[in-house]
Structures are given as C-alpha cells and as structure tokens.
Amino acid sequence: MTQDPAPSLADALARAAGSIEMCLDALLPLPAGPEARLLTAMRYAVLGGGKRLRGFLVMEGASLFGVSETCAARVAASVEMLHAYSLVHDDLPAMDDDDLRRGKPSTHKAFDEATAILAGDALQARAFEVLAEPDTHSDPQARSELVAALGAASGARGMAGGQMIDMLAAGRTLDATEVTRLQSLKTGRLIQYSAEAGAILGRAGSHQRHQLAAYGRDLGAAFQIADDLLDAEGTAEETGKRTGKDEAAGKATLVSILGAERARAQAAMLASQAALHLDSFGPRADRLRDLATYVVERRS
Amino acid sequence: MTQDPAPSLADALARAAGSIEMCLDALLPLPAGPEARLLTAMRYAVLGGGKRLRGFLVMEGASLFGVSETCAARVAASVEMLHAYSLVHDDLPAMDDDDLRRGKPSTHKAFDEATAILAGDALQARAFEVLAEPDTHSDPQARSELVAALGAASGARGMAGGQMIDMLAAGRTLDATEVTRLQSLKTGRLIQYSAEAGAILGRAGSHQRHQLAAYGRDLGAAFQIADDLLDAEGTAEETGKRTGKDEAAGKATLVSILGAERARAQAAMLASQAALHLDSFGPRADRLRDLATYVVERRS
Numbered sequence: 001m002t003q004d005p006a007p008s009l010a011d012a013l014a015r016a017a018g019s020i021e022m023c024l025d026a027l028l029p030l031p032a033g034p035e036a037r038l039l040t041a042m043r044y045a046v047l048g049g050g051k052r053l054r055g056f057l058v059m060e061g062a063s064l065f066g067v068s069e070t071c072a073a074r075v076a077a078s079v080e081m082l083h084a085y086s087l088v089h090d091d092l093p094a095m096d097d098d099d100l101r102r103g104k105p106s107t108h109k110a111f112d113e114a115t116a117i118l119a120g121d122a123l124q125a126r127a128f129e130v131l132a133e134p135d136t137h138s139d140p141q142a143r144s145e146l147v148a149a150l151g152a153a154s155g156a157r158g159m160a161g162g163q164m165i166d167m168l169a170a171g172r173t174l175d176a177t178e179v180t181r182l183q184s185l186k187t188g189r190l191i192q193y194s195a196e197a198g199a200i201l202g203r204a205g206s207h208q209r210h211q212l213a214a215y216g217r218d219l220g221a222a223f224q225i226a227d228d229l230l231d232a233e234g235t236a237e238e239t240g241k242r243t244g245k246d247e248a249a250g251k252a253t254l255v256s257i258l259g260a261e262r263a264r265a266q267a268a269m270l271a272s273q274a275a276l277h278l279d280s281f282g283p284r285a286d287r288l289r290d291l292a293t294y295v296v297e298r299r300s
Numbered sequence: 301m302t303q304d305p306a307p308s309l310a311d312a313l314a315r316a317a318g319s320i321e322m323c324l325d326a327l328l329p330l331p332a333g334p335e336a337r338l339l340t341a342m343r344y345a346v347l348g349g350g351k352r353l354r355g356f357l358v359m360e361g362a363s364l365f366g367v368s369e370t371c372a373a374r375v376a377a378s379v380e381m382l383h384a385y386s387l388v389h390d391d392l393p394a395m396d397d398d399d400l401r402r403g404k405p406s407t408h409k410a411f412d413e414a415t416a417i418l419a420g421d422a423l424q425a426r427a428f429e430v431l432a433e434p435d436t437h438s439d440p441q442a443r444s445e446l447v448a449a450l451g452a453a454s455g456a457r458g459m460a461g462g463q464m465i466d467m468l469a470a471g472r473t474l475d476a477t478e479v480t481r482l483q484s485l486k487t488g489r490l491i492q493y494s495a496e497a498g499a500i501l502g503r504a505g506s507h508q509r510h511q512l513a514a515y516g517r518d519l520g521a522a523f524q525i526a527d528d529l530l531d532a533e534g535t536a537e538e539t540g541k542r543t544g545k546d547e548a549a550g551k552a553t554l555v556s557i558l559g560a561e562r563a564r565a566q567a568a569m570l571a572s573q574a575a576l577h578l579d580s581f582g583p584r585a586d587r588l589r590d591l592a593t594y595v596v597e598r599r600s
Binding site: 033034037038094113114115118120121122124125128129130131132133134140141144145147148150151152155156157160161163165167168181 | 338414424425429452458467
C-alpha cells in the first residue's frame with residue numbers, strides 16, 4: 001500500500017497549496033491599529049499548515065470547467081478560512097480542549113481564549129465576504145450561490161450541527177448510523193461543498209454539479225474514517241496532532257464500532273465509489289480519482 | 301426630556317419588531333435530530349429580546365425605496381442574528397464574562413459554553429446564508445453586496461476588530477480618540493451597515509447610499525454614548541443588563557473621559573448631525589429622524 005500521493009497528484013497538491021497560501025496571505029493583510037493582534041491570530045490559524053484538501057478540491061473541481069485559477073484560489077482560500085475557524089473553536093477548552101494543532105500550539109494557547117474566539121469569528125466573516133466580492137466571479141449569481149451553499153454546509157444543519165452532536169455524544173455510545181450522520185455533518189458537508197464549489201464557479205449544469213457533490217460526499221466519508229484510523233493507530237509525530245483522542249474521550253468512531261480492518265475496507269469502498277461519480281468527466285478528473293485513493297492510504 | 305419614543309415611532313418600532321420576530325422564527329426552524337439543542341440555543345439568543353434597533357434601521361431604510369417588507373425583514377433578521385451572535389460570544393467567560401443579557405441568563409448560562417460558542421457560530425453562518433438566498437432580493441448583485449458589506453462591517457476590520465481592541469484595553473486607559481475609534485468599530489459599523497442595507501436593497505444611487513451610511517454612522521456613535529450613560533447611571537432593572545460594568549472593569553468610555561454632561565451634549569450633537577444627512581429624503585424619513593432623537597433620550 002502506497003503512503004505518498006502519486007507524483008502527479010503530489011505536484012498538484014503542492015501547487016494548489018502554494019496558490020492558496022499566497023491568496024490567503026493577500027486576503028488577510030495586517031492593519032496598523034491594535035486590532036493587528038486579531039489579524040495576527042487569524043493568520044496564525046490559517047497560514048502555513050494543513051494539507052489544503054478542501055482548497056485543493058475547489059481548485060481541481062474548478063479546473064474541470066476552465067475556471068481561472070485566480071478565482072478558484074479565492075474560493076479555496078475562503079473554504080480554508082472557514083475550516084480554520086472551525087478548528088480554532090473546536091480546540092477551545094470549552095469544546096475539545098486541544099493544545100496541539102498541525103504540530104504547533106493551538107490558537108488559544110499561542111494567544112489567549114478571547115483572541116481565539118474572535119479570530120475564529122472574524123475568519124468566518126472574511127470567508128463569506130471574499131466569496132461575495134466581485135473578484136471571485138464576474139457573475140453575482142455564482143457568488144450568491146457560493147455564499148448560500150457555504151452557509152448551509154457550515155451552519156446548524158451542517159458543520160456546526162455536527163460539532164453539537166459530537167459534544168452531546170461525549171459520555172454515551174453512538175451506533176454506526178449515528179456516527180455516520182455526525183461525521184457527514186461535522187466534516188462531510190464542508191468537503192462536499194468544496195467539491196461542489198468548482199461546479200458553481202464553472203456554472204455547470206445540475207447533473208455535473210450533483211456528480212461532484214456526490215464525489216465530495218463519499219470522499220469526505222472515506223477521509224473521516226481514514227482520520228479515525230490515524231487517530232487510533234498513528235503517532236502525534238506522524239500526524240502533527242495528539243492521537244488516541246477518540247479512545248481517551250470515549251468517543252465512538254467507525255473504527256471503534258467496526259474494528260480497524262472493517263473500517264479500512266469501508267473507507268476503501270467509499271473511495272472507489274467516490275471515483276465512480278467522476279466517470280462523465282473523463283481523464284481530466286484523474287487527479288480527483290488519485291485523491292480518492294490517497295485520502296484513505298495517507299499516513300498523516 | 302421625553303423618555304419614550306414619539307407615538308408614531310413607537311408604533312413603527314413595535315411593528316418592525318413583530319415582523320422581524322416572525323421572520324426569525326421562520327428562518328430558524330427546529331430540526332428533528334440531536335442538533336435541535338443548537339437551534340434551541342440560537343433561538344434563545346435571538347428571539348424575543350432587544351429593541352431591534354438594527355433591524356428597524358434596515359426596514360425603515362428599505363421603505364424609503366419602496367422595497368417589499370418581506371425582503372427587508374429577511375435582511376433585518378440577518379442583521380439581528382449577526383448582532384445576537386456577537387452578544388453571545390461577548391458574554392462568554394473568556395470575553396466579558398456576563399451572566400445577564402436582556403434581563404435573562406446569557407446563552408452560556410442557560411445552556412453551556414460549548415453550546416453558546418456553536419450557537420454564535422451558527423447564527424453568523426445563517427445570517428450570511430439568508431442574505432444570499434434568492435428570497436432576499438431578485439437581483440443577485442444586491443444579495444452579493446449585502447453579504448460583502450456585512451462581512452466587512454462585522455469582521456476583523458469592523459465589529460470583531462473593535463471587540464479585540466476592547467479586550468486589549470482592559471487595564472490601560474484609552475483617550476477619547478481611541479475610545480471613539482473602538483466604538484465605531486465595535487458597534488458603529490454594524491449600525492451603519494443596517495442603515496446602508498436599505499439603500500442596497502433599494503438599488504439606490506451612491507449619493508443616497510452614502511447619506512444613509514453617514515446617518516447610520518452618526519446614529520451609532522450617539523447610540524453608544526447613550527449606552528455608556530445608561531451603564532453609568534441606569535439600573536439593571538431599567539436596562540435588563542448589569543450596569544456599572546465599565547467602571548468596574550476600569551474601561552474608559554466617553555462618559556468617564558468627558559463627564560456625563562459633556563458626553564450627553566456630544567450624543568445630542570451627533571443625533572442632530574445624523575438627522576441632517578436625511579435632508580434629501582424629505583418627510584418620508586421622519587421616523588428615522590425621530591429615531592435619532594429617541595436613541596439619545598431612551599432610559600433602557
């Protein structure tokens with residue numbers, strides 16, 4: 001089993017991460033006043049870290065429709081800001097109480113709790129603002145759709161709702177159906193949005209948009225199981241975050257419910273299923289297919 | 301000095317508050333799953349409370365351009381969700397640590413901290429989502445402008461930046477210029493946005509849009525001084541929140557810097573100035589003029 005992405009995928013991931021980083025840097029300039037501390041914390045939370053899986057999905061999806069890389073990078077940066085805000089808030093003492101993130105102190109440890117709460121809030125606001133700005137797309141209809149879909153994916157019926165279920169689950173045991181639903185909200189919806197955003201940017205027809213959304217949904221589910229396997233089996237050194245958290249917190253995952261072997265098979269099945277949704281896109285979608293393989297085989 | 305709004309203003313305020321309440325109720329339905337707790341907390345934070353000053357500004361501004369009340373109420377509800385999220389997060393122990401809000405326990409006391417953080421996050425997401433949905437305006441250009449302007453008003457260079465400066469100010473003394481800037485970010489920008497949103501909804505020309513924005517800016521500044529006067533001189537019974545907070549926290553306000561009398565004169569001057577920006581709107585803007593008088597004379 002390979003642990004590194006295929007060379008062409010590795011190149012594309014690195015290139016996308018570079019574009020997204022530059023875009024984020026430009027979108028979050030430091031102001032002169034005392035509020036510079038807030039921007040410093042926002043930049044700390046979002047720059048220089050992570051695989052940029054979500055941003056990569058936006059950029060690869062958009063490339064299927066010939067969308068300019070500049071526009072796609074702005075949407076990718078928005079999704080990464082949204083994702084980063086959720087990590088900053090999830091790491092807070094009142095939530096998952098996590099001191100380590102991407103191999104460095106989490107934002108509330110590097111700054112303080114108040115700054116971390118505000119940095120998360122302001123990253124969310126900036127994510128929506130960037131989507132709505134004319135530079136993101138010449139057609140305001142596309143911009144509005146990007147905003148509305150991100151709101152739905154990240155709000156009470158998406159990511160935030162999933163995190164609420166996760167908080168409530170501490171101390172009781174969820175079954176496989178409940179865990180699957182929790183994860184599809186908590187992480188799946190934003191990954192699905194990321195894949196779908198390329199189709200929105202490309203003004204794709206509803207069939208292609210649904211295909212990309214379905215790809216994102218299955219990819220997200222596979223990704224989450226792989227993440228839980230890494231938490232159960234990986235080391236903090238490999239993953240850049242504390243591992244063994246789920247077991248320590250008594251949190252049910254598909255790994256704890258099904259066992260590692262069946263969970264791994266389930267992830268592989270979902271990854272194959274994700275790739276099948278891309279059939280109508282032909283070889284242009286090969287990197288997205290490689291990505292589906294990679295997310296379940298990665299070691300970090 | 302009158303303490304109640306003029307009868308026609310009181311009627312309009314009550315009518316707008318009723319429309320906004322109904323709209324919020326419809327925009328935040330309870331789901332069936334365990335995430336219902338999150339929606340319950342969001343509804344607790346935003347329903348049934350507050351003067352709806354911001355929402356009223358949206359609706360009155362929109363009425364100057366003949367915008368349908370249904371569309372205006374959605375934008376008003378969005379602004380109130382955004383405002384409510386900021387109160388929920390500001391009240392957290394790591395921020396202002398406030399147990400009382402609008403005469404009842406603040407959200408983290410009525411629920412718990414994790415739920416309050418998530419409820420604030422999800423209210424923010426829903427605010428942007430609602431603005432971007434087609435029901436808010438038939439023209440996606442207007443919807444995108446509403447989103448981008450709200451992002452700018454509430455993010456790191458607006459409301460969240462102001463709250464950051466406020467947190468940093470604890471323990472040192474700001475001068476009048478610094479206090480004015482802090483407040484223009486922390487509360488002024490969202491009040492300005494609320495006034496301006498009516499012009500965006502009405503596809504007004506840039507002159508009228510700027511006039512409403514200028515009105516909102518001066519009104520917001522006057523409102524804040526009046527708020528600080530109430531904190532210094534009012535009782536919790538009158539205001540529905542803990543008073544004397546600024547002095548106890550050693551926070552400089554224009555009241556502590558200028559003294560109550562000069563601060564009151566400054567608020568009255570700003571309120572008159574706000575009304576002057578409305579000259580080109582004629583008598584249709586009388587309620588907005590009355591509002592400028594009311595915000596500096598209210599007792600709660």
